[in-house]
Amino acid sequence: MKNILVIGSTGQIGSELTRELRKRYGNDHVVAGYIKGAEPTGELLEAGPAEEADVTKAEMIATVVKKYHIDAIYNLAALLSVVAENKPNLAWKIGIDGLWNILEVAREHHCQVFTPSSIGSFGESTPHWMTPQDTIQRPKTIYGVSKVTTELLSDWFNQKYGTDTRSVRFPGLISYVALPGGGTTDYAVDIFYSAVRGEKFVCPIPEGTLMDMMYMPDALHAAISLMEADPARLVHHNGFNVTAMSFAPETIYAEIKKHKPNFEMVYEVDPLKKAIAESWPDKLDDSCARQEWDWKPQYDLSSMTVDMLDKLSKKLNG
Numbered sequence: 001m002k003n004i005l006v007i008g009s010t011g012q013i014g015s016e017l018t019r020e021l022r023k024r025y026g027n028d029h030v031v032a033g034y035i036k037g038a039e040p041t042g043e044l045l046e047a048g049p050a051e052e053a054d055v056t057k058a059e060m061i062a063t064v065v066k067k068y069h070i071d072a073i074y075n076l077a078a079l080l081s082v083v084a085e086n087k088p089n090l091a092w093k094i095g096i097d098g099l100w101n102i103l104e105v106a107r108e109h110h111c112q113v114f115t116p117s118s119i120g121s122f123g124e125s126t127p128h129w130m131t132p133q134d135t136i137q138r139p140k141t142i143y144g145v146s147k148v149t150t151e152l153l154s155d156w157f158n159q160k161y162g163t164d165t166r167s168v169r170f171p172g173l174i175s176y177v178a179l180p181g182g183g184t185t186d187y188a189v190d191i192f193y194s195a196v197r198g199e200k201f202v203c204p205i206p207e208g209t210l211m212d213m214m215y216m217p218d219a220l221h222a223a224i225s226l227m228e229a230d231p232a233r234l235v236h237h238n239g240f241n242v243t244a245m246s247f248a249p250e251t252i253y254a255e256i257k258k259h260k261p262n263f264e265m266v267y268e269v270d271p272l273k274k275a276i277a278e279s280w281p282d283k284l285d286d287s288c289a290r291q292e293w294d295w296k297p298q299y300d301l302s303s304m305t306v307d308m309l310d311k312l313s314k315k316l317n318g
C-alpha cells in the first residue's frame with residue numbers, strides 16, 4: 001500500500017483530499033501535514049497520523065517523509081490569487097521556494113509529487129475560448145507567475161532527475177466543506193452561502209465574465225486519478241487543463257434561483273478581482289487530460305447546484 005503525505009491538509013482542497021485518500025489507501029497510510037496555526041482537528045486529526053510539514057522547512061519535510069516511508073506527496077501549500085497579489089513575497093516563498101524543497105526531498109526519496117497549477121497560469125494574451133493545453137502563458141499576477149513556474153519546475157525535475165511530478169490546472173473549486181479564502185473564483189462558493197442563508201448576494205465579478213469551475217468531488221477525482229494514471233500513456237506530466245463547467249455570475253445566479261425563487265443578487269465589482277478574472281480563460285479545452293488519463297467530470301452546473309444547496313442547507317441549518 002502507498003504511503004501518502006498531504007501538505008496543506010487543513011486547507012480548502014487538503015481537508016477533503018485527505019479524507020478521500022484515507023478512504024482509498026487506509027487511514028494509517030495518509031499523513032495529514034499542517035503548519036503551525038492551521039492544525040487539524042476532529043476527524044482529520046483522530047482518524048490518521050498528522051505531522052507538522054511546513055514547505056519552507058526542507059529538513060522538516062524530509063523527516064516526515066523518512067518517518068512514514070512516504071511514496072507520494074500532494075503539495076497543496078499555496079496562497080490563492082487575490083491574497084498572493086497582496087502578499088507577493090509570501091506567495092513566492094510558499095509556492096516556489098517551498099516547491100523546490102518538496103522536489104528536492106522527492107528526488108532524494110523517490111516520491112511522486114502532485115502540485116496543483118491553475119487557470120491563473122494563463123493571461124490576457126492566451127486564447128480565451130477553448131484554451132489549448134499547450135499555448136501562451138504570460139500571466140501578469142504573481143499567482144500566475146508562480147503557477148507557470150510550478151509547472152516548469154515540476155517538468156524540469158521530471159526531465160532532469162526522473163522525479164514523477166504530475167499536476168492539473170484547477171479551475172475555481174466549489175465545495176460546501178471548507179471555504180476557499182482569497183481567490184478570484186470564491187464568489188461561486190459565497191453565492192451558495194448567501195442563497196442558503198436567505199441573504200442578498202453582492203457579486204464582486206462583473207456580469208458576463210466567464211470562468212471555468214468544478215465541484216470538489218470532481219477535483220479530488222482529478223488529482224487522484226492523475227496520480228494513479230499509467231505513466232506510459234502520459235505525454236504531458238504537469239499542467240493538464242481540466243474543467244467541468246464554465247459560467248458567468250448571472251448564469252449561476254439563474255441556476256440557484258430555480259431552487260430559491262426569492263434569491264437576489266446585485267453587483268459591486270472589485271477592480272482587482274475583475275482584472276484577474278478577465279485575464280483568465282473563458283473555457284478550457286481539456287481533451288489532453290481526457291485522452292491521456294481518461295479524465296471525465298461527474299457534475300455539471302445543474303447537478304452541482306442541487307447537491308450544494310442540499311448539503312450546505314444541512315450544514316448551516318442542521
Ligand code: AKB
Pocket residue numbers: 080081082118119120170171172173180182183184185186
Ligand atoms: C483562485 O481564484 O485564486 C483559485 C484559482 C482558480 O486558482 N480558485
